[in-house]
């Protein structure tokens with residue numbers, strides 16, 4: 176079958192790879208000059224079943240309400256006039272019950288574990304080097320009550336088969352010596368030995384090159400603007416450079432899947448949730464964190480790719496805005512300086528902001544669209560790197576008419 180994959184972020188490229196492995200003819204199309212130029216560009220890089228909690232939870236609802244009038248939180252809300260935002264916000268709020276948060280968390284963890292296995296299989300098959308570190312993650316707490324509550328909350332992860340251990344400040348410093356000088360400030364940490372990290376951009380670009388070597392046609396610098404359809408099928412996708420015919424189409428456009436899917440009669444409840452990252456080169460005299468993790472009191476994540484260390488933070492509801500200002504990074508830089516002042520070369524920091532394609536239940540949208548030859552693989556929110564290899568396999572199996580190993584029932588795109 177000739178399949179056009181629309182979008183070359185980590186989700187589109189992994190989908191193209193799985194489709195090629197299944198013997199399809201694949202065309203991978205993106206508006207940018209190369210793969211992973213948008214949200215897959217500089218994310219935290221964590222593969223973290225040990226942190227796969229649903230963001231929509233009773234606690235999030237309270238923080239969301241506070242964020243309407245405060246600007247100093249890790250969750251920020253900017254006023255939006257777009258009715259699509261208010262609709263999404265209501266759907267998000269409806270997911271914030273304890274019961275739904277638990278259900279969504281269990282599903283997120285299960286998809287993360289499946290996807291991690293798939294990622295390992297792709298890495299073993301391709302030999303891609305993307306700064307992977309499989310040494311576990313540390314989730315740090317300064318406040319003993321916060322640590323005790325987190326340990327209790329982690330029961331849901333343990334029940335789902337994820338190992339999460341509470342460790343003392345001394346044990347945290349033994350796991351990662353970067354904490355030796357600051358361990359007196361920590362109450363302790365949760366250690367998830369199965370969590371890992373790697374650079375999603377390096378992975379995506381290397382895999383796209385392998386797709387091309389395997390025969391995929393890569394079309395970059397081409398923007399999807401419309402679709403030519405019959406009642407039941409998409410005939411061609413219309414771009415700013417012409418049109419593209421295929422037997423099947425996969426929509427993997429991250430946040431931009433929603434406005435384009437509307438043209439196909441689909442309602443994808445995705446809203447951009449902005450995050451910020453800072454990347455520092457590591458030189459000889461630096462002392463970066465070795466393990467990835469999260470400073471839970473300041474809600475910033477960090478990962479080490481060997482030659483660089485990355486810090487990420489903030490969930491900001493501010494529409495389709497990619498801009499960033501120095502003050503957006505200030506809280507995370509302050510907290511990072513306290514924990515690892517010698518992490519990297521701060522004078523050569525690269526600043527970035529990206530939009531997480533977030534659904535109200537924080538689960539991706541997977542399955543067939545209203546048209547029989549349209550497949551959707553999008554809405555990966557804050558877990559697109561973690562889930563990409565899993566959801567790519569699931570969508571490739573669905574397209575082939577096979578029952579996927581991980582059951583995506585209920586995640587199908589809904590008609591408008």
Ligand SMILES: Cc1cc2nc3c(=O)[nH]c(=O)nc-3n(C[C@H](O)[C@H](O)[C@H](O)COP(=O)(O)OP(=O)(O)OC[C@H]3O[C@@H](n4cnc5c(N)ncnc54)[C@H](O)[C@@H]3O)c2cc1C
Nearest residue numbers: 182184186206214215218219221399429450558559560561
């Ligand atoms: C700060 C931050 C930290 C994160 N940390 C993590 C983490 O630690 N672990 C994790 O698992 N996930 C993390 N994520 C989430 C992860 O980055 C995303 O879920 C993932 O990158 C989404 O991938 P995607 O391919 O769906 O979207 P994208 O990477 O945005 O790809 C979509 C592609 O579609 C293209 N496109 C859009 N519109 C058009 C059009 N009209 N025509 C043609 N092409 C188009 C774009 O150019 C883009 O290349 C983080 C995200 C952020 C912002």
